[in-house]
Structures are given as C-alpha cells and as structure tokens.
Amino acid sequence: MTKPPLLLTRTFPEAVEARAARDYDARLASGDTGWANDSAEIARRAAGAAGILCAAGDRMNAETIAALPEGVKIIATFSVGTDHIDLKAAADRSILIANTPDVLSVATAEIAMLLILMAARRAGESERVLRAGAWSGWTPTQFMGVTLEGKRLGILGMGRIGRALATMARGFGMEIHYRNRSQLPLEQEQGAHFHADDAPFLAACDILSMHIPGGAATRHWLNAERIALLPQGAIVVNTGRGTTVDDAALVAALSSGHIRAAGLDVYDGEPRIFPGYLGLENVALLPHLGSATIETRDAMGFRALDNLDAVLLRGEEPPHRVL
C-alpha cells in the first residue's frame, strides 16, 4: 500500500518522526523551520500532501489555508491551542482540524506552579544577583517574598490545566477560586469557590493564574480595568496565550507595585517579548515551556499522529477533532 504523503512543518521529537516515517511518505523539516511562517512556502511544500502536522505558532491563517493544494484533508496541530489556525477558512475548504488535548495538562500546570513560586519567592531576581557575583551574604531582610500557604489562588479557565493546577496548589495549602463559563460538578470542584462574575473573582485573587485560549474574544482580557480589581500586591501568572494580557497595562501595574510580581510563559507576538518586561526585576519570564517535557512532547506527537492515522490511514473521524 502506498503511504499517504505528510508534511511536517517542524522538527518533532525523534519517536514522533520515526512513527511518521514508518506510516507516511513523510516530508521532514530537518531543522529548517523558518518557513512555517510563510504562507506561500507552506503551500509550496504541501504540494501533493494529504495531511499536515504543524505546531503552535505556525502561520495557518486564512491566506495559508486558501493557498493549500487540493489534496490536503487534515491539519493536525501538535498543540491544544488552535488560535494559530483560521478555523473558518479550514471549514470553507473542508479541511479537518485536530489537536492534542489532555496530554499536556500536568506539564503545563507544573509550569504555572513554577511561575507562581518564582514570582512569590523572587527566584529569578535573586538568582540574577548571585550570578552577577553581587550577593553579599544572608541578611534577615533580603529577597523577602510571600508565603503561598493560606493565599487565595484564582484560576481563570478551569479546564484540565486549571484543574491540574488546583490539585497542586491544594498541596501548598492554598484556597482555590475559579472563574469559568460554568460551574464544575462537585467531584471536580473539590471545594474550590466558583465565581460567575469578573469583579468578585478578581477581588479574591491573591494570585491570578490565567488559562484561557487566545483569539479575538479573549484579546487583552487582563486590561487596566481588570488589573485595578485585583488586590494590592497580587501576583499574575499566564501560561495560556500572551494575547490575553494587555502588556502595557501589566507593565504599568508591575512598575507601580499594584501588582507585586508576574510570571509569564507566553507572549503576544512571541518570540518577541514586550520590551517593558525586560527591565523589570519582578517578572519571571520563561520561553513557552508549558508542555516541554520529554514525556509530554512524545505524547502530543502520538496524539497528533492518532488524528492523522484516523483520517489518512483508516478514513475515519480524527479522535480529537476541533472542527
């Protein structure tokens, strides 16, 4: 049987590429990935392909999708987020879109917890002092942060990642509040306080952790007005999508001290970082590490291949169809 042609837009983990090469006529990116932001180049490389394995950040907008050759049946993204894909343009072309939910929830929640700890305990700032050779020794007042035990953690978006974070935060003795489209069933809520409105939710956040998807509907959700509703000295952490934060407003609040500290893993227009963050000591910055564990990245790749296999090898629905 001839293997269906598959375009990979990136270098993926070895085990994922090996499985792709076993089952597909796979066009591997082989380290050459800059082109995945060029619509014409994606379309040129997709010539003859039946499927595309892409990643968050690849330019799968209306222009790219319109330019794809006829034979493309499915775009499987190596991500849970789909804001890099124009879903309507794909629907217009009857191209299936599938993603990789569930498998990255714990890894991403771990990075949220790490950023909460870094922001609360000033880990980045103090490490920079040490590395600069500027540490003059222990003092009773140096690098004092805040204790997590007894603090209120507000989780914006109580999906799988939010719930995994809640489980971890309970272990630190934190009180969990959440804002979600709907209230969770009791067995998932596990004592967390549901908020149906922004204002009481934000007022209850000693620490706000953001887990909402990107896209037009959530753009700049955390703006100056909502920041003002957070308690004085609150901490903000974002591991969802950078577009959900108004960077200028957050930088102003970090500079004034209304927000004590922030921890960010995602950025609007990444890999570009809003310049205002770079000069601030009270913000911990990570390079979109959410799902970056060996186990998780393999699992994401296999899930993406499961989606492709269903459509291209068996003519079935992809198990994780977005659209």
Ligand code: DGY
């Ligand atoms: C996702 O899956 O959407 C992540 O942002 C990539 O780690």
